[in-house]
Amino acid sequence: MSTEDRSTEASAIYRRYLSAALLHAQAGARACGLGATDLYALNILDLDGAMTPGELSARTGLTTGPTTRLIDRLEQGGYVRRVPDASDRRKVVVEPIGQPAELDRMLAPARGKIGEIISGYSSEQRAMLFDYFDRAATAFQQAVSEME
Template sequence: MSTSHRQPDPNEVYRRYLSSVVLHAQAGARACDLGATDLYALNILELSGAMTPGELGARAGLTTGPTTRLIDRLEEAGYVRRAPDPGDRRKVIVEPIGKPAGLDTVLAPARRKIGDIITGYSAEQREVLFDYFARAAEAFQQAADEMER
């Protein structure tokens, strides 16, 4: 009797991975008393720096009204502030000024576990992984932009 091991379906593996990332982000947001979009917007600002409300809304996939409410919530919580745009004082930019106090604690277990996985790879394998992450992030952004058009 032969036992054959079915190779995992790469599409299924990848979909499970993406679903897990999204579910973790949602759980992290809830643990910090934030909505998932609020935490996502804070991440955008932390990674990219200050930007106009329109830019933030576009990157978060929101229209004008929800973007305004998002910024209001984040401003009231002390995570962002609206400031005059130094390049054009008629415009406003949204600046990150804080993050939820417990965010690093909430995210620490996943960061540690993923760090352990990554350090298990050779330097060459890590180079491939990080190349993939960078290129995949750009591909996802481009695909999202195409969907918006």
């Protein structure tokens, strides 16, 4: 197999992986009665904590109007609340207060299967995988900012 063929095959495998992960996230969101962007926003808030609507807008790629509606839906669902910013009371921050109860149940089967796959690697291989995940996340975030 030529270098070009291996590169094409590697690209196809990676694209299939990304598509499957995206499809799984969308299915998990639907199963919890959420939109994919809603679940994505909850993940951002869970990972990074409270932020202004503008910061959430930038992180989700939504404009102001859709971000407001997103926050409204999440607030109505009991997942976030708007609170005054401690440093500037004219501002509001969106604070996570909950996750969909069924989310862990919906995601558990895939998490278990992925955990089994990862546990089959040596500690050095796992370290390399998680180094890749960390560095690739940064690369994707940088690529997004360069597209804007």
